[in-house]
Amino acid sequence: MAIDRLGEADPRNQFIAHLIHYAQTQSGHPQWTIERCLAGGKHRASDGSEHSDVEYDGEVRTAAGIVRGKWENAVAVFRGIPYAQPPVGALRFAAPAAARSWDGIRDALEFGPSVPQANAVSGGDCLTLNVWSPDLGAAGLPVLVWIHGGKYLEGTSGNPHHDGTTLARSGVVVVNMNYRVGAEGFAHIDGAPDNRGILDQVAALRWVQDNVAAFGGDPGNVTVFGQSAGAGCIAALLAMPVAAGLFRRAIAQSVPGTYFTPRLAAAISTTIAAEAGVHSTVDELAHISPRALIDATEAVIQKMPAHVASWGPTALTPTPFSPVVDGDVLPSAPWQALAAGAARGIDLLVGHTRDEYRLFNTQMGNEVTDEQVTATLELLAPASDEDYRTAYPEAGPGHLYELVNADWLFRMPSLHLANAHHAGGGRAWTYELCWSFNPAQGASHSLDNLLVFGTLSLDEVRSYGGPTAVDEARHVGHEMRTDWLNFASTGHPGWTPYEPDTRSTRVYTAEPSIKTYPEELSHRIWRTHRFDVQDLRTE
Numbered sequence: 292m293a294i295d296r297l298g299e300a301d302p303r304n305q306f307i308a309h310l311i312h313y314a315q316t317q318s319g320h321p322q323w324t325i326e327r328c329l330a331g332g333k334h335r336a337s338d339g340s341e342h343s344d345v346e347y348d349g350e351v352r353t354a355a356g357i358v359r360g361k362w363e364n365a366v367a368v369f370r371g372i373p374y375a376q377p378p379v380g381a382l383r384f385a386a387p388a389a390a391r392s393w394d395g396i397r398d399a400l401e402f403g404p405s406v407p408q409a410n411a412v413s414g415g416d417c418l419t420l421n422v423w424s425p426d427l428g429a430a431g432l433p434v435l436v437w438i439h440g441g442k443y444l445e446g447t448s449g450n451p452h453h454d455g456t457t458l459a460r461s462g463v464v465v466v467n468m469n470y471r472v473g474a475e476g477f478a479h480i481d482g483a484p485d486n487r488g489i490l491d492q493v494a495a496l497r498w499v500q501d502n503v504a505a506f507g508g509d510p511g512n513v514t515v516f517g518q519s520a521g522a523g524c525i526a527a528l529l530a531m532p533v534a535a536g537l538f539r540r541a542i543a544q545s546v547p548g549t550y551f552t553p554r555l556a557a558a559i560s561t562t563i564a565a566e567a568g569v570h571s572t573v574d575e576l577a578h579i580s581p582r583a584l585i586d587a588t589e590a591v592i593q594k595m596p597a598h599v600a601s602w603g604p605t606a607l608t609p610t611p612f613s614p615v616v617d618g619d620v621l622p623s624a625p626w627q628a629l630a631a632g633a634a635r636g637i638d639l640l641v642g643h644t645r646d647e648y649r650l651f652n653t654q655m656g657n658e659v660t661d662e663q664v665t666a667t668l669e670l671l672a673p674a675s676d677e678d679y680r681t682a683y684p685e686a687g688p689g690h691l692y693e694l695v696n697a698d699w700l701f702r703m704p705s706l707h708l709a710n711a712h713h714a715g716g717g718r719a720w721t722y723e724l725c726w727s728f729n730p731a732q733g734a735s736h737s738l739d740n741l742l743v744f745g746t747l748s749l750d751e752v753r754s755y756g757g758p759t760a761v762d763e764a765r766h767v768g769h770e771m772r773t774d775w776l777n778f779a780s781t782g783h784p785g786w787t788p789y790e791p792d793t794r795s796t797r798v799y800t801a802e803p804s805i806k807t808y809p810e811e812l813s814h815r816i817w818r819t820h821r822f823d824v825q826d827l828r829t830e
Contacts, residue, residue, distance in 0.1 A: 348360070348361055348362075349361065349369075349427055351369065351427060351505045351506055352505060353372070353501075353502045353505065354392075354501050354502055355373070355390050355391070355392040356392050356393040356394065356395070356396075356397055357395070357397065358372055358397050358399040359396050359397065359398050359399060359400070361400060364456055364460070365425060365460055366423050366424065366425055366455075366456050366459045366460055367422075367423070367424045367425070367426075367506075368421070368422070368423050368455075368456070369399040369421060369422040369424075369506070370399050370400060370402045370403070370419075370421045370449075371399055371400075371401055371402055371403035371419045371421070372397075372399050372403075372419055372421070372422065373390040373391075373403070373416060373418060373419050374387075374390055374418060374419065374420050374468065374494055374498040375387035375388060375389065375418040375491065375494045375495075376388045376389070376390055376391060376418070377415055377417065377418065378406075378417070378418060378471060378475065378487075379415065383475070383577065384480055384483035384487065384573050384576065384577070385483065385484070385487075386487065386490050387418060387487075387490055387491050387494040389494070390418075402419075402421065402447070402448060402449035403417055403419030403448075403449075403469060404416065404417045404419075405417060405447040405449070405469060406418075406470065406471050406472055406476070407471075407473065407475055407581035407582075407584075407585060408445045408446075408447075408472055408473055408585065409444070409445060409473075409585055409589060410445070411447070418468075418469060418471075418491055418494070418495075419448070419468070419469055420448065420467065420468035420469070420495050420498065421449075421455070421466065421468075422464065422465070422466050422503075422506050423454075423455035423456055423458070423459035423465040423466075424459060424464045424465075424506045424507045424508065425459050425460060425462060425463075425464075425507070426507040427506060427507055429504070429507070430507040430508075431508070431512075432462060432463050432508050432509060433462075433463045433508070433509060433512045433514065433776075433779045433780045434463065434465075434466065434499060434503050434508040434509060434510070434512060434513045434514065434779075435455075435458060435464070435465050435466070435514050435775075435779050436466045436467070436468075436495070436496065436499060436514070436515045436516070436538065437453060437455070437465065437466070437467040437516055437517060437521070438467075438468075438470075438492055438515060438516070438517030438521035438522075438525060439467065439517065439518075439520075439521050440517065440518045440519030440520040440521040440522070440545075440737070441472060441519070441520055441521075442519070442520055442609050442610035443472055443473070443476070443477050443488070443520045443523070443610050443613060444472055444473050444520075444588075444610050444612065445472055445473070446472060446520075446521075447469060448467045448469045451746065452740060452741055452746045453467060453744055455467065455744070457745035457746075457772070458743075458744065458745075458772065458775075458776070461772070461776055462776075462780075463776060463779060463780070464507055464508035466495070466503065466508075468491070468492065469491075470488045470489075470492050470495070471487050471488045472488055472612075473584070473585060473588055473612065474576075474584050474585075474587075474612075475488075475581065475584070476488025476491065476612075477612035477613070477614070478556070478559075478560040478563065478571065478612065479551075479553060479556035479557045479559070479560045479571070479615055480560060480571050480572065480573055480576060481570075481571060481572040482572055482573035482574065483573050484620060485553070485614075485617040485619075486614050486615055486617070486620050486621055488524070489524050489527055489528065489531070489614060489620070490533075490620065492524055493531070493533055493534050493537065496513070496515070496528075496534065496537040496538060497537065499513060499537075500513075500537060511539065512539055512779075513540075514538060514539065514540040514541065514542060514778065514779040515528065515538045515541050516541070516542035516543075516544070516775065516779075517542075517543065517544065518544035518545055518739065518740050519544070519545050519547060519701075519737065520610075521544075522543040522544050522545055522546045522547070522641075522705075523546055523547040523550075523613065523614060524614065525541050525542075525543045525546075526543055526625035526708060527550070527614045527621050527625060528541070529541060529628065529629060529634040529637060529639070530621060530622065530624075530625045530629065530634070531621055531622075532622070533620065539637065539638070539782075540637060540639070540640075540778060540779060540782060541634075541637055541638070541639050542639075542640045542641070542775060542779075543639065543640070543641040543705065543708065544641075544643070544739050544740070545643045545701045545705060545736060545737075546625075546641065546701065546704045546705040546708055547613065547700060547704060548699060548700055548701070548703070548704030548822050549604075549605055549608060549613040549700075549825055550613055550614050550615070550616050550621075550624050550625070550824045551605070551613050551614070551615050551616065551824060551825050551826075552615075552824045552825065552827065553616075553617055554827045555602065555603075555605070555824075555825055555826050556613075556615045557571070558601065558602065558827050559591075559602065559605075559611045559612075562591055562598070563584070563587050563588050563591050564576065564587070566587035566590050566591055567583055567586075567587035588611065592609075592611060595608075595611060599670070600828065601828050601829075602825075602827070602828070603670075603825055603826075603827075603828050604670055604671055604699065604825070605825050607670070608700065609651055613825070616824045624823050624824050625708060625711070626704075626707055626708060626711040626821070626822045626823070627711075627823065629708065629711040629712045629714075629715045629717065630711040630712075630714045630715045631715055632715040632716050632717075633715065634712065634715070634717055635712075635715050635716040635717040636717070638717070638718050638719075638720075638778070638782045638783075639708070639709065639712050639717060639718070639719040639720070640719070640720045640721075640722070640775075640784055641705050641708050641709050641712075641720070641721060641722075642705060642721050642722030642723055642724070642739075642796070642797075643702050643705045643706075643724075644723070644724040644725075644734045644735060644736055644737075644738055644739055645723060645724065645725045645727075645733065645734040645809070645810075646693075646697070646732070646733030646734045646735050646736075647697040647700065647701040647702055647735075648693050648696040648697035648700065648701070648736070649697075649732055649733050649735050649736070650732065650735050650736050650737070651700075652692070652693050652696070658688075659688040659689040659692045660688060661688055663688070663692065664688045664691050664692050667692055667695055667696070668695055671695050671696065671698075671699040672695055672699075672816065673816065673817055673819070673820035674820075675817070675818075675819065675820070677815050679691050679694060679695055679816065682812040682813070682815065682816055683812060694813065698810075698813045698816070698817060702810060702813060703813065703820070703822075704822055705721075706721065706794075706808065706810075706817075707820075709721050709789045710789070710791055712789075713788075713789055713790065713791060718782075718789075719788060719789040720778070720786065720789055720797070721794065721795075721796045721797070721808065722774075722796060722797040722798070723796055723797075723798050723799070723808070723809055724738060724739045724771075724799045725798055725800045725809065726763065726767045726800050726801055728752045728755050728756040728760040728764060729755045729756070730755075739771065739799075741768075742764070742771050742799075743768070743771050743772055743775055745768055745772065747764055747768065749761050749764060752764045763801045766801070766802075767799050767801065767803065770799065770803045771799055771803075773785075774797065784797065786805045787805070793807065794808035794814075796808045796809065
């Protein structure tokens with residue numbers, strides 16, 4: 292196993308020591324050993340044979356009432372626990388309200404309904420969360436709270452790719468949640484608070500503080516982790532006073548660089564509401580069904596490039612929504628907030644994949660012209676002493692197009708967040724995923740999720756890369772998961788913290804290593820750029 296190679300001086304041994312202590316002190320669940328923690332829920336009987344755990348109900352008393360989950364593969368799983376009241380009626384565009392209590396025992400065996408979105412307009416009691424725990428006693432385990440991505444438009448806590456079983460079997464409590472997306476959660480609406488989807492996340496984190504100890508977790512050792520739009524929300528949470536004290540560490544995977552002024556957000560929401568035949572106010576939108584509002588949003592998404600003169604680069608992204616820097620819930624853009632020390636007491640692990648824009652590249656399979664590249668560079672590239680064509684002389688038009696989009700949207704915002712956190716007195720670590728199994732997709736956006744959660748389809752890996760790629764996938768996934776778990780457990784993932792001069796980075800290839808940040812050419816182009824809010828432009 293990869294963890295066997297760790298030397299005494301390696302900080303990641305702290306997590307292994309924690310895991311050993313955890314395995315040796317179990318009282319709430321029988322037959323625990325360190326081997327069983329690492330092997331995924333099987334135990335060996337005195338005759339040497341292996342036995343899978345028998346499922347049985349587990350009951351936990353929360354602040355609102357008792358919930359009943361079940362044991363699956365040595366992990367107690369509780370699904371569909373409400374952390375806020377359903378966002379319907381008067382609460383539809385309001386800040387989340389605390390969940391009502393209940394009498395008796397509430398079954399927590401099925402995921403709650405998804406929030407309204409394009410492929411699932413269910414609504415109702417959708418502000419729910421799920422818990423995976425290897426111990427329902429007073430173990431005081433580290434807690435990992437996952438915030439899913441999805442372009443601020445979609446996503447559900449029931450996504451099987453985000454199943455918390457593998458992480459929880461390593462000795463942590465995993466929590467994830469539904470939160471409002473699309474116009475319901477992120478549109479700027481007169482009479483409604485901005486960033487309602489992120490306020491949902493705050494409510495879920497408060498639930499964790501109040502209840503996770505009963506599931507074996509330590510409310511004083513909570514790490515939020517998320518990717519893409521989830522990472523954008525985490526960057527916002529780091530800057531939000533209302534989220535202060537709700538988590539101790541943060542892992543931000545592929546932070547998007549888009550945060551809106553109220554003026555830009557209002558222009559976008561006005562356009563969407565007009566598509567539905569109303570004004571962007573609580574009173575008028577209350578009469579528009581979630582389905583109709585989703586359809587209006589989808590119609591505007593198709594027309595977004597036509598708004599580039601006024602909406603700027605946002606019009607060329609896959610989504611019309613981003614967190615709104617309203618000066619209240621979110622006082623300033625994350626880079627400015629962190630540089631000013633807003634989150635200096637929170638440890639931050641931040642990074643991205645190498646080929647971030649490959650999956651979004653609508654030009655794939657098409658010829659990208661020099662004229663298209665020139666227009667894209669003029670729109671996205673920063674004012675700099677160096678330019679992309681000089682920095683990447685061998686890159687053709689298609690490669691340049693992809694590079695500048697990846698840098699503007701994900702890679703440089705992530706790197707600059709680490710730089711800002713360091714400037715504000717906080718500790719940050721950086722990583723980049725360079726391993727891939729599919730040449731057409733490369734080290735794509737979201738691949739790191741599958742590796743960390745252990746949900747990457749090995750059959751798919753084998754079909755593209757063969758048996759060697761399968762072994763690599765297991766190894767890289769194990770390495771990433773170990774680093775994430777060590778960070779959550781000890782506050783140190785196992786390599787040197789970020790420094791602007793050295794930029795020591797954990798690089799995940801077939802054999803992960805620690806080296807200087809790999810994307811130095813792009814870094815030089817963007818080094819003096821200052822990420823800030825996107826504003827409405829004058830046409």
